[in-house]
Amino acid sequence: xxxxxxxxxxxxxxxxxxxxxxxxxxxxxxxxxxxxxxxxxxxxxxxxxxxxxxxxxxxxxxxxxxxxxxxxxxxxxxxxxxxxxxxxxxxxxxxxxxxxxxxxxxxxxxxxxxxxxxxxxxxxxxxxxxxxxxxxxxxxxxxxxxxxxxxxxxxxxxxxxxxxxxxxxxxxxxxxxxxxxxxxxxxxxxxxxxxxxxxxxxxxxxxxxxxxxxxxxxxxxxxxxxxxxxxxxxxxxxxxxxxxxxxxxxxxxxxxxxxxxxxxxxxxxxx
Amino acid sequence: xxxxxxxxxxxxxxxxxxxxxxxxxxxxxxxxxxxxxxxxxxxxxxxxxxxxxxxxxxxxxxxxxxxxxxxxxxxxxxxxxxxxxxxxxxxxxxxxxxxxxxxxxxxxxxxxxxxxxxxxxxxxxxxxxxxxxxxxxxxxxxxxxxxxxxxxxxxxxxxxxxxxxxxxxxxxxxxxxxxxxxxxxxxxxxxxxxxxxxxxxxxxxxxxxxxxxxxxxxxxxxxxxxxxxxxxxxxxxxxxxxxxxxxxxxxxxxxxxxxxxxxxxxxxxx
Numbered sequence: 128x129x130x131x132x133x134x135x136x137x138x139x140x141x142x143x144x145x146x147x148x149x150x151x152x153x154x155x156x157x158x159x160x161x162x163x164x165x166x167x168x169x170x171x172x173x174x175x176x177x178x179x180x181x182x183x184x185x186x187x188x189x190x191x192x193x194x195x196x197x198x199x200x201x202x203x204x205x206x207x208x209x210x211x212x213x214x215x216x217x218x219x220x221x222x223x224x225x226x227x228x229x230x231x232x233x234x235x236x237x238x239x240x241x242x243x244x245x246x247x248x249x250x251x252x253x254x255x256x257x258x259x260x261x262x263x264x265x266x267x268x269x270x271x272x273x274x275x276x277x278x279x280x281x282x283x284x285x286x287x288x289x290x291x292x293x294x295x296x297x298x299x300x301x302x303x304x305x306x307x308x309x310x311x312x313x314x315x316x317x318x319x320x321x322x323x324x325x326x327x328x329x330x331x332x333x334x335x336x337x338x339x340x341x342x343x344x345x346x347x348x349x350x351x352x353x354x355x356x357x358x359x360x361x362x363x364x365x366x367x368x369x370x371x372x373x374x375x376x377x378x379x380x381x382x383x384x385x386x387x388x389x390x391x392x393x394x395x396x397x398x
Numbered sequence: 399x400x401x402x403x404x405x406x407x408x409x410x411x412x413x414x415x416x417x418x419x420x421x422x423x424x425x426x427x428x429x430x431x432x433x434x435x436x437x438x439x440x441x442x443x444x445x446x447x448x449x450x451x452x453x454x455x456x457x458x459x460x461x462x463x464x465x466x467x468x469x470x471x472x473x474x475x476x477x478x479x480x481x482x483x484x485x486x487x488x489x490x491x492x493x494x495x496x497x498x499x500x501x502x503x504x505x506x507x508x509x510x511x512x513x514x515x516x517x518x519x520x521x522x523x524x525x526x527x528x529x530x531x532x533x534x535x536x537x538x539x540x541x542x543x544x545x546x547x548x549x550x551x552x553x554x555x556x557x558x559x560x561x562x563x564x565x566x567x568x569x570x571x572x573x574x575x576x577x578x579x580x581x582x583x584x585x586x587x588x589x590x591x592x593x594x595x596x597x598x599x600x601x602x603x604x605x606x607x608x609x610x611x612x613x614x615x616x617x618x619x620x621x622x623x624x625x626x627x628x629x630x631x632x633x634x635x636x637x638x639x640x641x642x643x644x645x646x647x648x649x650x651x652x653x654x655x656x657x658x659x660x661x662x663x664x665x666x667x668x
Contacts, residue, residue, distance in 0.1 A: 331418075357418070357422070357449055357450040358449060359449055360449070360483075360512070361511075361512055361555070364555055365555075368554075368555075368597045371596075371597050371600060372596050372597060375596055375600055376596075382600070382603050383600070383603055383604060383607060387600055387604075388604060391600065391601055391604050394558070394597075394601075395519075395562050398487075398515050398516060398518075398519040398555075398558070398559045398562065
């Protein structure tokens, strides 16, 4: 992962130009405009209708039948904080393209409107019978990691029985997403500890994802293991920042709680 | 055995390491051997793009101390930014004032945020007492100028690192140069209002507290003072500052001066 290089752009865009390009004849320009609006978080209401329209695009197709422009638009809408996007993103959960469904679930998570909880729950329910994963659930036919993470972030406590079976999912990143969501929904340290223990797994990509998960849930007992994990200091610092912020939010009247001070001492060592 | 004899098998183990954990283990052994002859090898490891190995190599370079400083200064230039950040971290750990100019330049101008943050941190950990007395104040004023600027960097983690650097500088200069400490505290008051990142703000709170604790601790070490004395540290510093301007010059950094002053202030002698 590279947090150092500045973004390279083919040509400089203005907000107005990017919004206009969403309806350009040139598919490349359209897709670039959707990406650009999300990347620079252009929270201009005028950008929303064009991006929502792009969720139904039929022109930009991959040989396998994917919808690249829809994917870009769905990702961008997650960054622009406009709840008008919620119903059309919910519709995208039915799209034939896996990556559109994945982007839609992730954007619904960041937008934070609880009205998307029932359709997300339905997707999990279809993979479970009698509290066990059905074969299609094990196949990763849906973006289960993103769905489960969204439900965790949205505080969907009723979904706990449906998320629980995913703790046994054969794909590590789905399993870790389930641990993360279970911690968020139950605040039970069992799940946080299992997520923390996974930091010692050998795969660097997985460790990086775990660091970001532990930072996102602000899990204080993970602070020391994070500081010792074999990964880039930049990523460890971002994870610890998440924990520090959670500590401060949790105890607003104690500006320097023991937990906050401990996390900062660990961060200092990583600078 | 001579150093080269000890070095060869350790280097062989590194070149034969066939996995990341083995590499880390081999580098740890090389570091623990503390051989000056291994300095160029340890520096080369900083460029391997293996964070575990780099951490071990940095520790090895820090434990070797001064002999590693010139090779680090010479070899760092032009390395990739990952290696540069690790090298700066090693220099920061050693604290040799010879690195000041490189740290100043890196903190203010490097394009890589990991380099800027390591340099900002390192500017706070310089061993000032290794400079000639007349060199300390000019060097510190260059450092504070850059750190004040870096504390407004657009990356939160660089600002965070600058706060730690300013904290250390404020503590290091309390006795010899309370002007500087005051300037830093005033700056913190302003920053805590203007920064929008909660992690940076929390680090400023911690820096303010650490400086306060340090002042309180120095004052409480005076046996003639009442142990439970409440000390308004900001006011204390203010008085120190005012008194310092009036009094006859004594050698900078003379701790006796500070002790006398502190005692006088707390006794209400001013």
